[in-house]
Amino acid sequence: MENLPLAEPGVQLSVWALFWQAGWVVKLVMIGLLFASIWxxxxxxxxVLGFARMRRSLDRFEQVFWSGQSLDELYRTLSDRKPTGMGSIFVAAMREWKKSFEKGARSPIGLQNRIDKAMDxxxxxxxxxxxGRLGFLATIGSAGPFIGLFGTVIGIMTSFQAIAGSKSTNLAVVAPGIAEALLATAIGLLAAIPAVIAYNKLSSDAGKLAVRMEGFADEFSAILSRQIDEKIPQQRAA
Known part of the structure; x- marks a missing residue:
């Protein structure tokens, strides 16, 4: 069987050369995927850094909250800042608690519902x-390979046009277009694979943090519920 001739020495198949030799459509695809990969x-x-900070914040708050410190004192300390995580949930509940009793809360059920809504x-x-922005990772993870495939199709079409124009199947004619097509596919996978892996991992981490905060909200709701049962009858008696 007769072998096809190899590409001529003058044909540049380096990544940089392939980019500059590509058509403008393929170049746009590659540039868009590179920017998507960087973002x-x-x-x-x-x-990753934000989740690590949130874990440390949750650990510190739990340590302070369960240390036996007065809830009013902790509320005064946190309300002067911009709390996050459990601190934000705690401040929201205490703010509703204080507002309700300042206005003379009479219904335990109504107060409990307002506190639960504030924490929610x-x-x-x-x-x-x-x-936030995890949706972008999901979008790139799902769309990146198809965007790269679009560049691949354009590159293959360019190769066939070169074959038709030269009326030759010489690899020197078809290799650049095919290489451009494969490069577009590679860049699409380069953007998509980390995005998919990161989205799955970060979504799982976010879910674990949510479980911790939901657990605290339920525990704090039970604590306030007991205090409501004690305080409102005292107000009515007074």
Whole structure:
């Protein structure tokens, strides 16, 4: 069987050369995927560091909360700052507690519901902050290979056009277009694979942090419920 001739020595198949030899559509695809890959890594680094800070914040708050410190004292300390995580949930609940008793709360059930809603809203805000921009990772993870495939199709079409124009199947004619196509695919995978892995890992970590905060909210709700049962009858008697 006759072998096809190899690419001519003058044909440049380095990554940089392939980029500059590519058509403008393939170049746009490659540039877009490279920017997506850079932004993906920026989000990954930011989230990893942010989740580590959140874990330390939760650990510190739990240590202080269960140390026996007065709830009013802890509330005064945290309300002067911008608390996050459990601190934000605690401040939201205590703020509703104090407002309700300042206005003369009479219904234990109504007060408990307002406190639970305040903690739920605080928890929702914290989760939105934790999960922010994770959707971008999911989008790149799912769309990146297809965007790269689009560049691949354009590169293959360029190769066939070169074959038709030269009326030759010489590898020197078809190799650049095929190499451009494969490069677009590779860049698409380069952007998508880390995005998929990071999205799954970060989503799992966010879920674990949410479970910790939800557990604290339930425990604190039970603590306040007991205090409501004690305080409101005393107010009515007074």
């Amino acid at each position: 993906t890594w920026a989000i990954i680094v930011d989230k 809203l605080a928890l929702t805000r914290e989760m939105e902050r934790l999960e």
